[in-house]
Amino acid sequence: MQTMAIDVRNLSKTFVLHHHQEVRYQVLRDFNLQVARGECVVLKGVSGSGKSTLLKSLFGNYLCEQGEIIYHFDNQQIDLLSAPDFQKLNLRAHYVNYVSQFLSVVPRVATLDIVKEPLLAAGVEVDVAIEAAQRLLTTLNIPEHLWALSPLTFSGGEQQRVNIARGFIRPSPFLLLDEPTASLDSVNRRVVIDLINAAKQQGSAIVGIFHDEEVRDSVADRVVDFAPALVQTGELSA
Numbered sequence: 001m002q003t004m005a006i007d008v009r010n011l012s013k014t015f016v017l018h019h020h021q022e023v024r025y026q027v028l029r030d031f032n033l034q035v036a037r038g039e040c041v042v043l044k045g046v047s048g049s050g051k052s053t054l055l056k057s058l059f060g061n062y063l064c065e066q067g068e069i070i071y072h073f074d075n076q077q078i079d080l081l082s083a084p085d086f087q088k089l090n091l092r093a094h095y096v097n098y099v100s101q102f103l104s105v106v107p108r109v110a111t112l113d114i115v116k117e118p119l120l121a122a123g124v125e126v127d128v129a130i131e132a133a134q135r136l137l138t139t140l141n142i143p144e145h146l147w148a149l150s151p152l153t154f155s156g157g158e159q160q161r162v163n164i165a166r167g168f169i170r171p172s173p174f175l176l177l178d179e180p181t182a183s184l185d186s187v188n189r190r191v192v193i194d195l196i197n198a199a200k201q202q203g204s205a206i207v208g209i210f211h212d213e214e215v216r217d218s219v220a221d222r223v224v225d226f227a228p229a230l231v232q233t234g235e236l237s238a
């Protein structure tokens with residue numbers, strides 16, 4: 001029997017455009033999704049159908065007006081919508097990894113430090129964290145001469161791989177992947193596919209968006225189709 005990891009029930013998310021006569025866009029309506037440990041569910045659908053909105057809601061970046069997002073871990077369960085703030089923060093800091101296609105880092109911090117930081121935060125010894133970061137950067141084909149530099153001047157694909165290294169360095173029970181392979185070449189896409197499949201083997205529950213068919217077919221246990229279900233109420237005037 002599969003072990004439930006993420007249980008989304010009757011989730012609704014409406015954006016209210018306060019600067020546009022309070023027009024309301026309902027992007028998610030009574031949405032349901034169950035993800036088991038070790039399972040990768042891929043979200044598929046036309047642009048604007050709400051895939052990223054769901055991922056951001058699962059990470060708690062967007063507040064949903066209705067429903068439940070229940071995370072099961074360490075013999076406990078937490079509903080992201082109703083849990084007190086300290087529990088939400090703990091969940092995000094230690095259990096849920098959100099990896100987008102965009103790198104967002106503090107300027108002038110070296111790549112190696114950025115990648116090893118999640119391990120240090122988890123209490124891993126410095127030497128062990130450095131070695132793990134070096135190994136992962138090598139796997140992701142980031143040349144050694146770049147490790148001491150800030151990634152802010154790196155190419156789009158290099159930045160994305162630094163982001164992936166930081167997102168995958170610490171095993172995590174929940175992974176939310178928003179187009180992590182968007183600007184990668186085929187060799188590096190293959191590396192990321194292997195990382196995702198290794199995370200599944202370790203029991204991570206994964207929800208991802210991948211427009212690349214090869215990646216999708218290589219990692220998906222299940223594909224969830226998003227219909228363009230945008231519901232608008234109110235009037236938008238020019």
Ligand SMILES: Nc1ncnc2c1ncn2[C@@H]1O[C@H](COP(=O)(O)OP(=O)(O)OP(=O)(O)O)[C@@H](O)[C@H]1O
Binds near residue numbers: 016027046050054
């Ligand atoms: N912060 C926001 N405020 C208002 N509307 C938003 C906001 N974020 C998303 N939307 C709207 O919600 C809809 C769904 O956007 P979302 O980014 O979830 O789509 P998507 O399926 O991920 O698209 P894509 O495949 O192009 O990334 C879009 O019409 C978008 O304009």
